[in-house]
Amino acid sequence: MLPREVVAFLVAYDQNKQLIGEKGLLPCKLYLQSVKRYFKGKVGLDALSFAPTIIWFLDWSDMDGLLDGISVCGLLISAFVLVAGCANMILMGLLWILYLSLVNVGQIWYSFGWESQLLETGFLGIFLCPLWTLSRVPSYSPPSRIVIWGFRWLIFRIMLGAGLIKIRGDRCWRELTCMDYHYETQPVPNPVAYFMHRSPWWFHRFETLFNHFIELLVPFFLFLGRRMCLVHGVLQILFQVLLIVSGNLSFLNWLTMVPSIACFDDASLAFLFSARPGGAKERLARMQGRRAAGERLPPTLGCYIRRVVNISFGLLIAYLSVPVVLNLLNSRQVMNTSFNPLRIVNTYGAFGSITKERTEVIIQGTSSEDPKDPAAVWEEYDFKCKPGDVRRRPCFISPYHYRLDWLMWFAAFQTYEQNEWIIHLAGKLLAQEESALSLLATNPFAGRAAPRWIRAEHFKYKFSRPGGRHAAEGKWWIRKRIGPYLPPVSLEGLRKFYEDRHWAHPARP
Template identity: 40%
Template sequence: MEWFTADGYWLSRLIFQRALAVIYLTAFLTAALQFRALIGERGMLPVPELLRRTDWRTAPGLFRLHYSDRFFALVAWTGCAISVALIAGVDGRLPLWAAMLLWALPWVLYLSIVQVGDTWYGFGWESLLLETGFLAVFLGNADTAPPVLMLWLLRWVLFRVESGAGLIKIRGDDCWRKLTCLYFHHETQPMPGPLSWFFHHLPRPLHRAEVAANHVTQLLVPVLLFTPQPVASAAAGLMVLTQLWLVLSGNFAWLNWLTIALALSAVDWSLVAEPPAQSGAPLWYEVVVIAVTALVLVLSYRPARNLVSRRQAMNRSFDPLHLVNAYGAFGSISRVRLEVVVEGTDEPVVHPGTVWREYGFRGKPGDPRRLPRQFAPYHLRLDWMMWFAALSPAYARPWFGPFVQRLLENDRDTLRLLRHNPFPGAPPTHVRARVYRYRYTTWRELRATGRWWHRTYVRDFMRPVPPGPSPVSRTRRS
């Protein structure tokens, strides 16, 4: 069928596939380096416990067959190895059916990880990677031109990512409608980057212009993805620029980079490079692609209905395989930044003069003199959840107690998630957590004090606790 393929999009597919492979590598590397403390057999939210309270139908995956920390590590590092092979273009040297199987492997492996990731894997970009990775299985390789249907489905994913984020803003916090949200967002976002302080101090009229431009890019431009070229390419280019702006202003794991990859798949690169000689698509491949397209269209009903609903859900999966999902971001904006600061002491008895030493986190604000670092697309899961904990202790109730208990034991795997352990020789005798309000310093304060942040004590988050049973019950409600 002549309509089935689009020869001019061979470079679009190639760029998209290599970018997706890099993101897969980042995701698997994140899992391999962090899982033992978070969800391992002795982790804060152990996988075996989750498997006991869930079933195949709600969370299918490889770990239903067997779980051990060694097996999880094998899955994660295997995913890293396959991702490297895909980055190197091994799929282009294989027959079509073998290339499809190679692309299916990281999807199956990462789906299995997400299914047992519990709270730590509840972010929208997990579902976005799985949905995108599933479609990538059917994009083909150098043997055939890219199938038109898959290219359109990738645009459908991009449309839902951008428009979902735009609609949740317009329906949510009124500061988006007043164009004032960026007065606060650069300061209160989950994990600021090294340039966030500077973005925050941009003139307020420019902040308003940023919000207005964001509305245009997320509410109007996505529709243009479905128009003829070169309009669709221009729309995708605007999305890329917007996402790069977000990359510079904060740390959002691989969300921005995966959105950029999706946008680049919609660009017509035919003016840049002539397509190589490609054979026609085999009949079995056409049948498979058409069947998958029909499946995705059926599963799209609920996400599409969610887009037009006044009760729009943000970052929600509608099927256990995360094949078609709802997306969105920052429907509401915090006006004040609260941070949970975790401290310990080695004194045997806590008294008013006790000296407390602060644990340092890799990404989240802590030491006011430390400029935030750039970590994205790598995902610091504990740091992100600490931001949610500051919003409400309810977010932290399942895991914060186990986290503190592991600090009281100087647990090696937990301490590897942190930047600084103030008790390298022996575990602390007590650990506490306190809530501070953080705000960016002004230019004058920065020059005078060398501090990027100013912080003031707000309340206790968790009173001092010694080693023993999980102290989760001691966290205070907001």
């Protein structure tokens, strides 16, 4: 789990200032102020339960520094635990609180299922560790079976939820045709997806059937004894590896491997550990020997407290699972939803529907005085990873995550009115703001005067055919213009729009 948290806090440090900072596309300070106003200007239990974050109790005068501080603290703690190879409840609890604090002010940028999944996995990880000692192997007893089954319950819900939402959602999952489209229309394809898309029709049918097998049947292996539980763990991890190879789904697939590890016991994982004297394997053997001899835990107060904590943990998970189970049983199942503000037990699901055509929003700028001038030259901004330049090879980026690129995929089948941050981005590009430009791969106006107008055009994208004419010309994509997406805007024309939303109006350089 910790490598995923390192990546998550690294992404937060790299991108939060540009997305939710003082001059971010959706400033979190304005969001918290609106929450505070809704609750009559008080930061009480109501506001805290609506948006649980430690930022409520900190100084907002330098929000960029505050966001960086939270991200750096989380990055350092998770990196320490990763290098040390051990943790305790205090460190894991701090990591969970820090990331929860970012997620609950991240707004749309943090609105996806893997954020809740990381938080739930992190919460379970707290109870997997000793209270304050740092030890790779516990002195007397293994982690509670309640916690182990907490992880197994998580992977069961993740996979079954994903399977059910597909069967109940898009008919192409029932007709076994969804994989005909998925590789081309997924949020951020990679080069492997380019070639997988051209697989024969029968292979796509097999992929869909295999997906249903993994998500709808394999989860029940957890309850069929040790051997089937091991088979479940192996299949789920291999399935996630296949998804990683064929797409850029952030750290979702990497993260989904973590609860699958709970399917394995000490005997099945022994080959991973060194047999050197004093090593983890020897210490584990001694611990198991003491247990086999009937040696009991020392009757200390701490042991009794830990038992009470574990039982309370199990009861809490059971209680919070009730609405999640009801959602799984509901024909109107919703996916990637939290039923409690702390996101301890959530409902999951991915690709309940598949888009059949890929559309992209392409942002362009011009130095022309008149945007309606037929002679105006419109130059394109390219994003870090999402499709744009048809000659640019699709990227490999997982487990790193470009949040802006991801949201642009959703914006392409919505309108700019539903995504006001696009207008905010347009203003920042007009002002050549370095923070906003750092989210993009190219600035066609670098070293020149800022553009006078920014617009967005709507295009349909299709993979070129490997070995075909377009591929021979170096084109990975073929695109066709659909029409305008965002009409041309200027800095002066955006002034009132910015004032109404209390956004800082950027100045032309």
